[in-house]
Amino acid sequence: MKKILGLAVAFxxxxxxxxxxxxxxxxxxxxNPNIVIEDYGPALRLKNGLTNEWVQGVVPLPxxxxxxxxxNFQINNAFVVTDPVSQYYQLENKWxxxxxxxxxxxxxxxxxxxxxxxxxxxxxxPEGMYxxxxxxxx
Numbered sequence: 001m002k003k004i005l006g007l008a009v010a011f012x013x014x015x016x017x018x019x020x021x022x023x024x025x026x027x028x029x030x031x032n033p034n035i036v037i038e039d040y041g042p043a044l045r046l047k048n049g050l051t052n053e054w055v056q057g058v059v060p061l062p063x064x065x066x067x068x069x070x071x072n073f074q075i076n077n078a079f080v081v082t083d084p085v086s087q088y089y090q091l092e093n094k095w096x097x098x099x100x101x102x103x104x105x106x107x108x109x110x111x112x113x114x115x116x117x118x119x120x121x122x123x124x125x126p127e128g129m130y131x132x133x134x135x136x137x138x
Contacts, residue, residue: 070128085109099128
Protein backbone atom coordinates (compact mmCIF):
# COMPACT_ATOMS: atom_id res chain seq x y z
CA MET A 1 0.00 0.00 0.00
CA LYS A 2 2.86 2.35 0.88
CA LYS A 3 4.53 1.62 -2.47
CA ILE A 4 1.36 2.55 -4.37
CA LEU A 5 0.95 5.72 -2.33
CA GLY A 6 4.62 6.58 -2.87
CA LEU A 7 4.29 6.05 -6.63
CA ALA A 8 1.14 8.19 -6.75
CA VAL A 9 2.85 11.03 -4.87
CA ALA A 10 5.94 10.78 -7.11
CA PHE A 11 3.73 10.88 -10.21
CA UNK A 12 1.91 13.95 -8.90
CA UNK A 13 5.22 15.73 -8.20
CA UNK A 14 6.45 15.03 -11.73
CA UNK A 15 3.12 16.19 -13.20
CA UNK A 16 3.16 19.43 -11.22
CA UNK A 17 6.76 20.17 -12.19
CA UNK A 18 6.20 19.37 -15.89
CA UNK A 19 2.98 21.38 -16.31
CA UNK A 20 4.64 24.79 -16.86
CA UNK A 21 6.65 23.26 -19.72
CA UNK A 22 3.44 22.69 -21.66
CA UNK A 23 2.18 26.26 -21.22
CA UNK A 24 2.08 28.58 -24.25
CA UNK A 25 4.88 31.02 -23.61
CA UNK A 26 6.01 34.04 -25.62
CA UNK A 27 8.08 31.85 -27.96
CA UNK A 28 5.06 29.77 -29.00
CA UNK A 29 2.72 32.77 -29.13
CA UNK A 30 4.60 34.16 -32.13
CA UNK A 31 3.96 30.93 -34.02
CA ASN A 32 0.24 30.75 -33.14
CA PRO A 33 -1.89 32.04 -36.06
CA ASN A 34 -4.81 32.81 -33.71
CA ILE A 35 -2.87 35.37 -31.67
CA VAL A 36 -2.87 38.97 -32.88
CA ILE A 37 -0.57 41.47 -31.20
CA GLU A 38 -1.59 45.09 -31.76
CA ASP A 39 -0.23 48.32 -30.32
CA TYR A 40 -2.97 48.38 -27.67
CA GLY A 41 -2.47 44.79 -26.53
CA PRO A 42 -2.89 41.16 -27.55
CA ALA A 43 -5.98 39.50 -28.99
CA LEU A 44 -6.94 35.85 -29.38
CA ARG A 45 -9.14 34.65 -32.25
CA LEU A 46 -11.32 31.74 -31.18
CA LYS A 47 -12.52 28.91 -33.45
CA ASN A 48 -16.14 30.05 -33.13
CA GLY A 49 -15.32 33.43 -34.69
CA LEU A 50 -15.15 35.49 -31.51
CA THR A 51 -12.10 37.58 -30.70
CA ASN A 52 -10.98 38.29 -27.14
CA GLU A 53 -8.89 41.44 -26.75
CA TRP A 54 -6.85 42.62 -23.79
CA VAL A 55 -6.42 46.39 -23.95
CA GLN A 56 -3.54 47.75 -21.89
CA GLY A 57 -3.45 51.04 -20.03
CA VAL A 58 -7.19 51.68 -19.75
CA VAL A 59 -9.68 51.28 -16.95
CA PRO A 60 -11.48 47.93 -17.42
CA LEU A 61 -15.07 48.27 -18.59
CA PRO A 62 -17.76 46.27 -16.84
CA UNK A 63 -18.94 44.98 -20.26
CA UNK A 64 -17.88 41.99 -22.33
CA UNK A 65 -18.31 42.62 -26.06
CA UNK A 66 -18.57 39.82 -28.61
CA UNK A 67 -18.47 40.38 -32.37
CA UNK A 68 -18.80 38.14 -35.42
CA UNK A 69 -18.26 39.14 -39.03
CA UNK A 70 -21.52 38.68 -40.97
CA UNK A 71 -19.53 37.55 -44.03
CA ASN A 72 -18.42 34.41 -42.15
CA PHE A 73 -21.32 33.75 -39.78
CA GLN A 74 -25.08 34.06 -39.75
CA ILE A 75 -27.20 34.23 -36.63
CA ASN A 76 -30.81 33.69 -37.66
CA ASN A 77 -32.46 35.08 -34.53
CA ALA A 78 -30.37 38.27 -34.35
CA PHE A 79 -32.21 41.57 -33.93
CA VAL A 80 -31.69 43.91 -36.91
CA VAL A 81 -30.62 47.31 -35.57
CA THR A 82 -32.06 50.46 -37.14
CA ASP A 83 -30.93 53.00 -34.50
CA PRO A 84 -27.69 52.02 -32.75
CA VAL A 85 -27.88 54.73 -30.10
CA SER A 86 -31.31 54.00 -28.64
CA GLN A 87 -31.36 50.24 -29.29
CA TYR A 88 -27.89 49.43 -27.96
CA TYR A 89 -28.89 49.49 -24.28
CA GLN A 90 -32.01 47.39 -24.91
CA LEU A 91 -30.00 44.54 -26.44
CA GLU A 92 -27.93 43.32 -23.52
CA ASN A 93 -27.08 39.61 -23.86
CA LYS A 94 -28.81 39.43 -27.28
CA TRP A 95 -27.24 39.09 -30.70
CA UNK A 96 -27.86 42.14 -32.88
CA UNK A 97 -27.05 42.62 -36.56
CA UNK A 98 -25.50 45.96 -37.56
CA UNK A 99 -25.08 46.70 -41.25
CA UNK A 100 -21.94 48.59 -42.20
CA UNK A 101 -23.44 52.06 -41.63
CA UNK A 102 -25.11 51.12 -38.32
CA UNK A 103 -21.87 49.53 -37.11
CA UNK A 104 -19.96 52.75 -37.88
CA UNK A 105 -22.58 54.74 -35.97
CA UNK A 106 -22.33 52.35 -33.03
CA UNK A 107 -18.58 52.92 -32.88
CA UNK A 108 -18.63 56.71 -32.99
CA UNK A 109 -21.90 57.47 -31.20
CA UNK A 110 -21.91 54.86 -28.43
CA UNK A 111 -18.18 54.14 -28.10
CA UNK A 112 -15.47 56.80 -28.00
CA UNK A 113 -14.11 56.31 -31.53
CA UNK A 114 -13.58 59.33 -33.79
CA UNK A 115 -15.96 59.17 -36.75
CA UNK A 116 -13.30 58.72 -39.49
CA UNK A 117 -11.68 55.90 -37.52
CA UNK A 118 -15.08 54.27 -36.87
CA UNK A 119 -15.92 54.38 -40.58
CA UNK A 120 -12.53 52.87 -41.42
CA UNK A 121 -13.19 49.98 -39.02
CA UNK A 122 -16.74 49.47 -40.34
CA UNK A 123 -15.40 49.41 -43.92
CA UNK A 124 -13.56 46.19 -43.03
CA UNK A 125 -16.97 44.52 -42.58
CA PRO A 126 -18.95 45.28 -45.78
CA GLU A 127 -21.59 42.66 -44.98
CA GLY A 128 -22.11 43.95 -41.46
CA MET A 129 -21.37 42.72 -37.98
CA TYR A 130 -23.13 40.64 -35.34
CA UNK A 131 -22.61 42.22 -31.93
CA UNK A 132 -23.52 41.14 -28.41
CA UNK A 133 -22.63 42.65 -25.06
CA UNK A 134 -23.05 41.47 -21.50
CA UNK A 135 -22.55 43.51 -18.33
CA UNK A 136 -20.17 41.81 -15.94
CA UNK A 137 -19.14 42.87 -12.48
CA UNK A 138 -20.27 46.06 -10.72
